[in-house]
Amino acid sequence: MDIAKSKGPDELLNWEDIQKMKLSWNVACEVLRLAPPVQGAFRDVLTDFMYEGFYIPKGWKIYWSTHSTHKNPEYFSEPYKFDPSRFEGRGPAPYTFVPFGGGPRMCPGKEYARLEILVFMHNLVKRFKWEKLIPNEKIVVNPMPIPEKGLPIQLFPY
Numbered sequence: 001m002d003i004a005k006s007k008g009p010d011e012l013l014n015w016e017d018i019q020k021m022k023l024s025w026n027v028a029c030e031v032l033r034l035a036p037p038v039q040g041a042f043r044d045v046l047t048d049f050m051y052e053g054f055y056i057p058k059g060w061k062i063y064w065s066t067h068s069t070h071k072n073p074e075y076f077s078e079p080y081k082f083d084p085s086r087f088e089g090r091g092p093a094p095y096t097f098v099p100f101g102g103g104p105r106m107c108p109g110k111e112y113a114r115l116e117i118l119v120f121m122h123n124l125v126k127r128f129k130w131e132k133l134i135p136n137e138k139i140v141v142n143p144m145p146i147p148e149k150g151l152p153i154q155l156f157p158y
């Protein structure tokens with residue numbers, strides 16, 4: 001809200017504002033942790049290797065899971081609790097928070113997605129209060145998690 005208050009009615013966000021929106025991004029990251037849009041992805045195994053006592057041979061197709069990594073209590077205490085403060089300071093250990101994947105095939109749209117999410121959050125919070133019309137709307141995975149009825153809300157302009 002500090003940034004929203006510092007702006008005139010039609011004044012747009014600039015790059016410095018976006019860099020300051022750390023709390024908003026921590027909130028967005030916690031949402032991406034709890035409900036990652038991409039559930040995981042496949043990889044071809046290029047060389048034989050051992051993992052947790054299992055032999056994984058070259059040529060296998062394996063799947064890395066965003067969802068199960070994000071819910072692992074070894075990396076995220078009380079993994080089902082919504083807690084944006086997890087992302088303060090140094091944040092989660094490398095390769096434990098992977099909504100955009102990791103390594104050389106990591107999502108190239110990550111920074112663009114961050115920009116879009118923050119601009120959307122800013123404009124929504126600044127201009128409206130809202131109420132969900134279906135309080136406990138079911139989430140369906142198809143293949144991305146989305147509210148079953150499209151999240152109808154009522155907007156109340158300030």
Ligand code: HEM
Nearest residue numbers: 037038041099100101102104105106107108109110112113
């Ligand atoms: C919240 C939004 C987004 C999420 C959660 C997301 C997530 C992901 C994930 C998990 C991957 C697979 C990474 C891997 O295999 O290691 C991926 C790949 C990719 N994403 Fe995104 N993405 C998002 C937005 C975008 C946007 C906005 C664009 C383009 C403007 C984009 C373009 C791509 C492309 C081209 C790939 C394939 C990269 C490759 O295989 O080398 N994504 N994304």
